[in-house]
Amino acid sequence: MTAWRAARAIPGGRFLLRIEDTDFTRCRQEFEAAILDDLAWLGIDWVRPVRRQSEHRADYQAALEHLHDQGVLYRCFRTRKDLLALAGGAPHASDPVDARAFTGGPMTSGEEGERLERGEAFAWRLSLAAVRERLGNLEALTWVEEGTSAPGIRQATPERLGDMVLGRKDIGAGYVIASVVDDALQGVTHVIRGEDLVETTSIQRVLQALLGLPTPVYRHHRLLLDANGKRFAKRDRSETLAAIRAQGVSAEALIASLEA
Numbered sequence: 001m002t003a004w005r006a007a008r009a010i011p012g013g014r015f016l017l018r019i020e021d022t023d024f025t026r027c028r029q030e031f032e033a034a035i036l037d038d039l040a041w042l043g044i045d046w047v048r049p050v051r052r053q054s055e056h057r058a059d060y061q062a063a064l065e066h067l068h069d070q071g072v073l074y075r076c077f078r079t080r081k082d083l084l085a086l087a088g089g090a091p092h093a094s095d096p097v098d099a100r101a102f103t104g105g106p107m108t109s110g111e112e113g114e115r116l117e118r119g120e121a122f123a124w125r126l127s128l129a130a131v132r133e134r135l136g137n138l139e140a141l142t143w144v145e146e147g148t149s150a151p152g153i154r155q156a157t158p159e160r161l162g163d164m165v166l167g168r169k170d171i172g173a174g175y176v177i178a179s180v181v182d183d184a185l186q187g188v189t190h191v192i193r194g195e196d197l198v199e200t201t202s203i204q205r206v207l208q209a210l211l212g213l214p215t216p217v218y219r220h221h222r223l224l225l226d227a228n229g230k231r232f233a234k235r236d237r238s239e240t241l242a243a244i245r246a247q248g249v250s251a252e253a254l255i256a257s258l259e260a
Helices: 002-009 029-041 057-069 080-086 109-117 128-135 175-185 195-211 241-246 251-259
Strands: 073-076 123-126 142-145 152-155 165-168 190-194 217-221
Touching: 002 190, 002 217, 029 241, 057 073, 057 123, 057 165, 057 175, 057 195, 123 195, 128 195, 142 195, 165 175, 175 195, 190 195, 195 217
Parallel strands: 142 217, 190 217
Antiparallel strands: 073 123, 123 165, 142 152
16 A cells, blocks of 8 residues: 555556566465455556566576676575574574574585485575675665655665575575566666565665666565564464455555554
8 A cells, every 4th residue: 555655646656566476386376366356455556467477487587597697696405494503593483583694605516516416405595705706895785765764875784684595496586586677677666665675675786786777766664563563474374354354344444544
């Protein structure tokens, strides 16, 4: 709703809806249908056709290969459990920040070759060390943040997420790089999303520099929280819009409660 209203407030503004379904192992047609139905119920309209990332994998793979040619990617064979163990955590840790910020770097070519021969799964990670060698001072990378409690010029701090995963052997390029490519291809000028993605913006700012792509203006808004102050998430079985609609709540009443 925030992004839709912002687009309507700009003369000639367009609201773009994108289906980020790069991970085909988790996406279902019925999930997409529910999203479209919920948005229409809220009174939101969008430019058609909708861009589905699953239909444009070649664009993202080309970007991933370009990064590989620049020498800033490496294969990582460590599992989530391995990373949590390295961070001193446990597989059930609720917020494995240290595991996310892994910066172990590539393994030796000999060990990597052996693992590839065994057909082991791997992820493509962005090497911040290699990126710094190529781009220099990453803190010099900035973006314009508007409409929040702290608008202005923001500096990229990619080290907070470490050597981020950009793709996997099984699905190819992931949404972090796919969104950067899509923003450029679709001529996106403003990206409006939750404040939980501020750190991801730093990584995407690095990718824009590496790929020679423009940087949109960003706005990171506050998250919707439940009665316990916890953000709504599918993994926590949070209440869905469909469930709220089934209770007889109107779109107008729901929007008013969120803006209160």
